[in-house]
Amino acid sequence: MANGMYAPELQPREYRENYGEFIGVGPNGNLWVEDCDVAKLAEEFGTPLFLVSESQFRYTYRQFRDAFRRHYPAESQILFANKSNNGLAYRHIMNQEGAGGDCFGVNEMYLALLAGTDAGTLVLNGSNKEDEELEMAVANGLCINIDATDELDRIDAVCRRQNRDADIGIRLKLDLDPLAEREGVAMHGPGTLKEQSDSTKWGMTRDQTVAIVRQAQQMPHIHLRETHFHLSRMSNVAMDFAIMAREMVTWSGHIRDRTGWTPPCIDIGGGWTFGKWYGTGPRGQIDDDSAPTADDYARLCSQEIQAEAERLGLPLPKLRLEPGRSLSGPSGVTVGRVGAVKQGAKKKWVNLDLSTNHLSWSSALDWYYHPVPVVDATAERTETVDLVGPLCNSDELGPHVRMPALERGDYVAFLDTGGYTEPCAARYNAQLLPATVLVSGDRAEITTAREQLQDIAGRFRVPPRLLAASFVRP
Ligand SMILES: Cc1ncc(COP(=O)(O)O)c(C=O)c1O
Numbered sequence: 034m035a036n037g038m039y040a041p042e043l044q045p046r047e048y049r050e051n052y053g054e055f056i057g058v059g060p061n062g063n064l065w066v067e068d069c070d071v072a073k074l075a076e077e078f079g080t081p082l083f084l085v086s087e088s089q090f091r092y093t094y095r096q097f098r099d100a101f102r103r104h105y106p107a108e109s110q111i112l113f114a115n116k117s118n119n120g121l122a123y124r125h126i127m128n129q130e131g132a133g134g135d136c137f138g139v140n141e142m143y144l145a146l147l148a149g150t151d152a153g154t155l156v157l158n159g160s161n162k163e164d165e166e167l168e169m170a171v172a173n174g175l176c177i178n179i180d181a182t183d184e185l186d187r188i189d190a191v192c193r194r195q196n197r198d199a200d201i202g203i204r205l206k207l208d209l210d211p212l213a214e215r216e217g218v219a220m221h222g223p224g225t226l227k228e229q230s231d232s233t234k235w236g237m238t239r240d241q242t243v244a245i246v247r248q249a250q251q252m253p254h255i256h257l258r259e260t261h262f263h264l265s266r267m268s269n270v271a272m273d274f275a276i277m278a279r280e281m282v283t284w285s286g287h288i289r290d291r292t293g294w295t296p297p298c299i300d301i302g303g304g305w306t307f308g309k310w311y312g313t314g315p316r317g318q319i320d321d322d323s324a325p326t327a328d329d330y331a332r333l334c335s336q337e338i339q340a341e342a343e344r345l346g347l348p349l350p351k352l353r354l355e356p357g358r359s360l361s362g363p364s365g366v367t368v369g370r371v372g373a374v375k376q377g378a379k380k381k382w383v384n385l386d387l388s389t390n391h392l393s394w395s396s397a398l399d400w401y402y403h404p405v406p407v408v409d410a411t412a413e414r415t416e417t418v419d420l421v422g423p424l425c426n427s428d429e430l431g432p433h434v435r436m437p438a439l440e441r442g443d444y445v446a447f448l449d450t451g452g453y454t455e456p457c458a459a460r461y462n463a464q465l466l467p468a469t470v471l472v473s474g475d476r477a478e479i480t481t482a483r484e485q486l487q488d489i490a491g492r493f494r495v496p497p498r499l500l501a502a503s504f505v506r507p
């Protein structure tokens with residue numbers, strides 16, 4: 034089936050309490066994903082468990098797509114950031130919806146192609162692309178966003194070897210001067226939005242960009258298609274993103290004036306959010322109900338892009354976006370089972386079989402995910418506890434959270450964990466990676482098999498000399 038031909042109608046649910054359009058407190062008082070009781074899913078598939086609501090994933094994608102269609106008068110296209118959940122089933126769903134994709138690395142590109150994604154809707158990003166990656170991208174016709182000074186020559190060499198043409202974009206190092214004083218959550222070290230953006234490895238300067246364009250114009254196999262930028266999730270202010278989008282157009286004018294080439298498309302990356310009334314996100318400081326909606330982003334970005342294009346006498350570019358977490362995040366629920374409950378002098382710890390291996394952003398980025406008891410989900414939260422995992426570090430999943438009294442065998446679910454959970458999961462302390470189950474209506478199907486001990490032990494090798502030495506008796 035060609036991409037974008039199957040998109041089922043979606044009917045948001047009315048739960049006793051809604052955490053999303055397809056996730057909430059069901060008629061029996063338990064947490065439900067679509068029409069499934071999460072307690073039953075946990076019994077059937079075991080814990081720790083990643084659950085994904087297919088309808089929620091489709092729904093949030095459509096919200097973004099429709100908001101930009103509504104507000105942006107030229108063509109817009111959503112490229113799902115595959116890294117946020119690169120499982121094959123999710124890519125199939127995005128293909129059915131007609132979404133393109135952003136790939137990082139040879140394997141993520143391979144997975145997207147394996148799922149049958151139209152390569153013309155895929156971009157390859159990356160600061161250090163391997164030869165194998167460039168070969169695969171050129172052979173399959175992905176747009177390659179250049180992010181190194183020698184990359185164009187390397188792509189051109191691949192094109193000549195394969196006797197094929199390549200589409201390219203250029204990842205920019207925007208100046209972001211209007212964001213020089215804007216404080217942001219520290220996602221890339223401390224500093225303002227501009228300071229954080231300046232400090233990352235990404236993007237080509239104005240001079241480097243102009244040099245790449247001039248060089249590409251001399252290369253018959255190379256077709257210039259877009260410029261690219263990614264401002265990550267540092268603030269709750271939609272205008273910060275709109276200022277970034279406006280500067281993309283400013284750079285288009287700069288490039289045109291020096292090379293005669295006007296980028297026909299600007300790709301404004303990811304970092305878009307979904308706000309929740311109960312909060313989620315970096316340090317629990319943003320991504321609450323003051324967070325912008327897809328409509329806010331679309332309206333302001335569109336307004337700023339149009340004003341700048343008009344000022345510079347440029348045609349409106351095609352607009353591409355690469356939302357990841359905002360599409361996959363709200364569709365995921367991660368479930369753990371309570372084990373030891375320990376009361377200390379000043380604190381109570383509730384141990385789960387879920388760990389920061391599975392919700393790695395809670396330790397790496399100090400990310401807040403909203404925890405909910407699975408059974409009797411709205412029970413009064415009478416205690417302040419630390420939800421912890423079993424790893425040998427402090428393994429804090431949720432410090433100082435309010436919960437009802439929990440006992441061994443109870444389940445706790447963390448909401449909005451559909452983005453960067455499964456793809457970032459680790460195996461520290463030889464923990465096995467969880468299974469993932471895709472829920473659609475009353476259907477629940479495994480989309481990632483639970484890891485087995487042989488998957489870990491089977492990769493280890495012992496050099497024979499060590500084997501022999503281990504059995505030498507004194
Ligand atoms: C180039 C690029 N595009 C898109 C994304 C997706 O970002 P988010 O999931 O915050 O929307 C990322 C995230 O790292 C990225 O590096």
